[in-house]
Amino acid sequence: MKPATQCSLLAVATVAVSLSAWAQGIDYAKIEILTEKVAPNLYMLSGSAGADPGHEDAAGGRIGVLAGADGIFMVDSQYAQITDKVVAAIRKISPEPIRFLVNTHVHPDHTAGNANIVKLGALLFAREELREELSRPPARAGNAAPAGDPARLPVVTYGLGDPVKLRLNGEIVDLIPVRAAHTGGDTMIRFENADVIMIGDFYRNYGYPFIDTNNGGTLKGALEALDLTMKMAGPNTKLIPGHGTNINRADIIPYRDMILGVQAKVQQMINEGKSEKEVLAAKVTAPYDAKVPGGLLPAGAGTSADRFVSMVYSQLKGGK
Numbered sequence: 001m002k003p004a005t006q007c008s009l010l011a012v013a014t015v016a017v018s019l020s021a022w023a024q025g026i027d028y029a030k031i032e033i034l035t036e037k038v039a040p041n042l043y044m045l046s047g048s049a050g051a052d053p054g055h056e057d058a059a060g061g062r063i064g065v066l067a068g069a070d071g072i073f074m075v076d077s078q079y080a081q082i083t084d085k086v087v088a089a090i091r092k093i094s095p096e097p098i099r100f101l102v103n104t105h106v107h108p109d110h111t112a113g114n115a116n117i118v119k120l121g122a123l124l125f126a127r128e129e130l131r132e133e134l135s136r137p138p139a140r141a142g143n144a145a146p147a148g149d150p151a152r153l154p155v156v157t158y159g160l161g162d163p164v165k166l167r168l169n170g171e172i173v174d175l176i177p178v179r180a181a182h183t184g185g186d187t188m189i190r191f192e193n194a195d196v197i198m199i200g201d202f203y204r205n206y207g208y209p210f211i212d213t214n215n216g217g218t219l220k221g222a223l224e225a226l227d228l229t230m231k232m233a234g235p236n237t238k239l240i241p242g243h244g245t246n247i248n249r250a251d252i253i254p255y256r257d258m259i260l261g262v263q264a265k266v267q268q269m270i271n272e273g274k275s276e277k278e279v280l281a282a283k284v285t286a287p288y289d290a291k292v293p294g295g296l297l298p299a300g301a302g303t304s305a306d307r308f309v310s311m312v313y314s315q316l317k318g319g320k
């Protein structure tokens with residue numbers, strides 16, 4: 001083997017290692033799909049607990065299924081390895097064809113099954129930014145599934161303008177673009193008649209917030225997205241995050257306050273000239289740790305609290 005070839009093999013191995021940070025130790029065979037009915041023809045599908053170390057409480061990202069005679073409208077596609085189980089769960093709800101799929105954001109626990117679902121006949125919608133993020137070569141952890149099957153890419157894309165509206169199964173579905181929040185290509189999906197909004201991952205109640213700045217997410221955008229959610233939601237609107245338990249409007253307030261509290265503390269330490277290491281050592285999330293389940297569990301290099309504080313530090317340092 002020539003030295004050059006060895007070099008490139010090494011490079012491939014490095015990429016594979018960083019990507020596997022997402023998929024580390026996921027026991028796909030163990031994942032079961034649990035179905036929850038949230039409105040007469042709207043269902044949420046979640047992976048079972050204890051099979052996905054990155055999401056201990058429920059494997060992968062939550063899927064939405066709007067069923068009826070007009071065909072199935074689906075939100076997010078989960079891990080590719082469990083598409084068969086997802087489709088089996090959908091078939092228990094409805095025999096109609098899967099016609100539409102939309103992605104809330106680029107992460108593989110929400111998009112890796114795209115190509116499988118598209119090959120069943122679905123038309124894939126997402127933000128233009130998400131398409132770009134998904135097309136990029138997977139250079140580091142935080143990026144999407146490996147480049148490959150073009151069927152994984154959105155066919156219909158939209159920007160930051162008015163919501164895209166779909167009318168089917170007696171429902172009006174709004175695809176609401178969100179400015180750079182969890183990622184650069186987030187979408188919230190509102191079901192007007194059911195009074196349900198799937199809000200994606202800029203809110204989470206298992207672990208501290210994750211804002212993927214490698215994929216265009218911003219702290220400021222995440223706070224704006226929370227404000228937008230509070231503006232759109234009534235007191236009884238069901239808000240369904242990509243992970244964790246369902247919430248309503250009132251639950252956003254303490255979450256937003258926690259982010260603002262940590263942000264203020266980190267800003268104060270930056271003003272005092274403290275380094276990122278010193279800020280991390282100060283454990284600024286301590287007042288909130290008891291109320292954030294999974295907050296001190298490992299997430300990547302450190303805990304999700306450390307990951308969150310590092311992100312806040314670098315966003316504030318960068319003037320974002």
Ligand SMILES: [Zn+2]
Pocket residue numbers: 105107182201
């Ligand atoms: Zn995500």
